[in-house]
């Protein structure tokens with residue numbers, strides 16, 4: 001019987017952080033605090049190409065889909081607009097109507113899956129599992 005799966009953790013049972021021993025805000029430099037901060041910055045925008053909620057900002061400053069690696073740019077100055085398809089990205093679901101949507105260009109060059117936030121998070125999680 002798997003007891004761990006059935007117990008679950010509720011908000012009211014929050015325990016102190018295993019690293020900095022704080023119940024709410026983490027001490028500065030706490031690995032868990034950094035992970036929470038980075039995780040909150042990760043985006044999961046719906047990809048107009050494959051429909052997966054997997055678009056985030058990549059290392060080049062473009063929007064890129066983690067699933068199909070299609071890149072989008074909101075800056076019409078960085079690419080030759082004639083060669084790219086115009087589409088819409090809903091970048092912020094919580095924004096007032098009209099404000100969370102960006103008109104972007106779907107780029108022909110695929111991205112390399114280089115997401116700084118994802119990488120850093122992976123490193124930090126590795127650090128914790130090694131301790």
Ligand SMILES: [Zn+2]
Nearest residue numbers: 017020026030
């Ligand atoms: Zn902490």
Ligand SMILES: [Zn+2]
Nearest residue numbers: 047050065068
């Ligand atoms: Zn995609």
